Amino acid sequence: MCGITGYVGDGDCSAIVTKSLKNLEYRGYDSAGIALLDDVLHIHKQSGQIDDLTVPSIPNASCGIGHTRWSTHGAPTDANAHPHSDCTEQVAVVHNGIIDNYETFKQELRDSHTFTSETDTEVIAHLIEDELKNGVQLRDAVENVVSMLSGSFAIAVTAVGFDGIIAARQDSPLVIGHAADATFLGSDVTAFIEHTQTVTFLEDGDIAHIKADSVTIANGDEHVEREKQTVEWNADAAEKGGYDHYMRKEIHEQPHAVRQALSGRINELSGTVDLDLDLSEEYCKSIDEIQIIACGTSYYAGLYAAELLEQHADIRVSVHIASEYEFRANRDPWRTLVIAVTQSGETADTLRALRKADGAGARTIAVTNTVGSTMAREANDTVYIRSGPEIGVAATKTFASQVITLTLLTVYLGRQRNSLASSQASTILKELSAVPGAIQQVLDAESTVRETAEEFANSDAFFFIGRRYGHPVSLEGALKLKEISYDHAEGFAGGELKHGPLALVTENTPVLAILTEGTNAEDTLHNVKEVESRGAPVIGVTSEIDPNPVFDITFRVPEVGLMEPVVANVYLQLFAYHVADQKDRSIDKPRNLAKSVTVE
């Protein structure tokens, strides 16, 4: 996820801003850059590592802004790295988030301005340039421009002849650090924690003017005073934003990740979705079969999508473990759409399967988190899940973002094929919009999950059951637990228990059962009774069933229709995390596993 830093003071701006970028490295990035201001702007930026970015010391520099970029609009190239400047090189801008309406401005500005990047950010620099040309002061110029933008973003701007930095926040975090002789800016306190623990968090709509010895903040027409707070973290803890592990941090980032996946893509009123895909109605109607290829957690997201696509887009779907995939000769490549689901975009098994499909002449789409990855480049089309970087080896937020993005793709295809009415599509999109809030409710209940995990941590094995949309989630719940706790865990379709696995069930094998919308909960209840009568404790993850007589422990899932199983999965992630934490496992780097599996 992108990171912003800023510094105003008499120190060595170059060294201080570079170090604060290093502090933000943990967020993940693919390019970095810095702008330093003395009489002119000195901008240094490039794709790749911060260590490779050479920023000379500028002795008279009075301030600097820096950025780590995680690509969303445009590949990770030098030109697309931030800061971005205007045509006159008087303004430098860094930006986190997504500007939904940037294309409109880009069209309008194209004739009178020269664009040097593919980013949404660059329009901000050119819009500010126009304001300054009209005699507007930088602070007001930023305010005017921000009022024109839609989306979620945080920006920092400086300009030749200006004293300090202007920062603006809209749904993307920014924090100011107050030191004795300097002022800092960061996407989080990690950026400057070694200099000060006294901070002010900006709120949505805030525009702050940051100088070395003062900060003034306005929100709309009002001047506002924001409280100064003392951060209790030391530099070590702050590295992971205050969380003990990246995995827990990433579990908690899911409401934001889902919002990013939806941002600018849905119109609830008309029931339409814009994924920047150029698939004609004729082509969509001609598809006979979708083949989904993926591995591990991404495979389970694919199983979830298959249910959605069959139900709402009226398409036959087959889901393939990528390493097992063959494009069968009896399938018509012209009528087969192959979707590779892959967080990293680099998984060797999935890449090989994608190449097989491509070689057979099928049209391919990559659904991935990683801009510029091999599969994003090789597939005919790409849809980004926009999770931000995931550093913990166990996939968490990317599963949620994959399912959300694949749901958008389902609505898109369903509408193109006339198999999904606009009213049904609107309902699905409304449910999607409610997912971030529902996940937050689950996260707020974490202490109950932790207590439950501690109670059952020493069990012989763990079983997860669910039907329909609950089945891939039960598989994913078991995978998460086994990979980070090293315990035996298995997921089953509820109906399969009696065909074998029931022999494993004892008083010391807790069963986590998913009973929500879309999971045939009443049928799963029979399976709950089967395991209860063998003495197994049952943890019900449910929005549907009156918990009292049935479950030993209940995790309540807020009602969000067919997205409930994805929300239920957040309980399973937290459960796995706390079981593993109880056992002091290496949660972020489980033994024998790697984040990006680039070998077959």
Ligand code: F6R
């Ligand atoms: C499990 C996990 C893996 C990945 C799998 C595919 O927590 O992370 O199962 O899902 O290796 O990786 P991607 O999605 O990068 O293709």
